[in-house]
Amino acid sequence: MPALYFTEVEYRARLAATKVEMEKSGFDTIILSDPANIFYLTGFDAWAFYSPLFLVVSCNLDQPIWIGRFMDAVSARDTTYLRDENIRSYPDHFVQSSTSHPVEPTSEILKERNLDKGSIGVEMGAYYYTARIHAEFVRNLPNVRFGDAELLVNRVRLVKSPAEQDYMRQAGRIADAAMAAAIDKCAPGVRECDVVSEIYKTQISGTPEFGGVYTTSPPHFCAGERVRTPHGLWTDQPLQNNSPLNIEIAGARLHYHCPISRTVYLGQPPESYWRLADAVVEGLNTTMDSIRPGMTAEEVELVWRKSISRHGFEKEARLGYSIGLGFPPTWGERTTSLRPGDKTVLQPGMAFHCMSGLWLENTGIAITQSFLVTENGNEPLTLFERKLAAKN
Structure with missing residues (x-):
């Protein structure tokens, strides 16, 4: 069993509040890269954010999708409430590579879930959302309208339970x-x-x-x-x-x-x-x-x-x-x-x-x-x- 810091009921309430803000902002999906927001919505706790780490939240899915380096998926299973189908990873040859980027397999996962269209919010000002990451998403997901969802989850976090x-x-x-x-x-x-x-x-x-x-x-x-x-x-x-x-x-x-x-x-x-x-x-x-x-x-x-x-x-x-x-x-x-x-x-x-x-x-x-x-x-x-x- 995962070692959760909060109850699943609380995590579900946080996700529901996030979806309300997404709908207000006109986002079908958001892609989070701020490790604090990933932790807040799932409990994921490992030093994994030095390599591209994403949490995909869709208004049409009952759970977020965690996407990170393959060896850190173990921590996702140990520290989050997510079902195994929603813990996805990319192979190690994408890590710190000069010829490929983790956004490529991430985009394929979005396509599998039919999330490669509509309006997607990304955290444009987050410390771990780089210009390279954004350029790769734009290139790999040509049918998406990208918008700025910076601080959307941060504002949900303002009032503490x-x-x-x-x-x-x-x-x-x-x-x-x-x-x-x-x-x-x-x-x-x-x-x-x-x-x-x-x-x-x-x-x-x-x-x-x-x-x-x-x-x-x-x-x-x-x-x-x-x-x-x-x-x-x-x-x-x-x-x-x-x-x-x-x-x-x-x-x-x-x-x-x-x-x-x-x-x-x-x-x-x-x-x-x-x-x-x-x-x-x-x-x-x-x-x-x-x-x-x-x-x-x-x-x-x-x-x-x-x-x-x-x-x-x-x-x-x-x-x-x-x-x-x-x-x-x-x-x-x-x-x-x-x-x-x-x-x-x-x-x-x-x-x-x-x-x-x-x-x-x-x-x-x-x-x-x-x-x-x-x-x-x-x-x-x-x-x-x-x-x-x-x-x-």
Whole structure:
């Protein structure tokens, strides 16, 4: 029996919701290449997306069709609810070949199922849907009208089921543990890479109750002058006294992510840095206190913007983004952003990372909060105290 993370009833509900969106968009069929969306609709869980991997969803079929490299079909049988007839593969000579492409056998499978006509949606902006893949589909399926179905399934994913919410809470506990391990390790003279090794260890070992999995990106670890950069990586240099460092990581439970960022200051922070930290924490707390269902994404950002402006700060980048299920290279769902112009209405079950950080010309700070929207407000997914972590 396959090792499913969710019930078949839940998978069928996700598929039904996807088909409703397909019909609204005028698609007879969609071809998915985003591994998060393939996982969401089937449970498929293996590192197989380095080679072309597809999930075909048709309004006329009761199950999707998984199509991937022949050796990964074993994982499809082990981790999905799909019947064997809907697990299809292509031979190994199509893998990383300069003379042929996996879209060729994929197109033949579509023809077998009479899906080589009508309107087909593809994920034009997905990270793993390449220009070569699209050109091959156009060449091999001349009777198809291709359209852009990017984010169609991502939007179905916006509201999390109770089971998904539980996984995200567990991811939050892993994130808390990993951040605690990192801050505990930080000290003048300790190499940056040695702190990050503690993060990785805790991310995977998780808690005594549940373990973690790999996250979509490496830890962002910005020490010294790099504290003014949001997405820098660690070095093998020792940490210096009297300087800040920013850490952004996530806990991941069965690919459901809960991000967290904290700033650590080694030594005694100057008064100017305390003022910066106080402004960020006040803005974050004020924002979290205001969040409730029915608000729009841009209204959430406006609360933050007004708060930090009273301290003389402004932030050009978005305040946050929707989170949940994630595969490399991002734990963001690429749908809703907390920023001006995004009029998405918050609903119970949506999840976000409130990325309340400021990166200035010569310094930076990041003290953030992931949360679930609830019936009456919001639920923090991490419990780590919202403050500057000063280590004298």
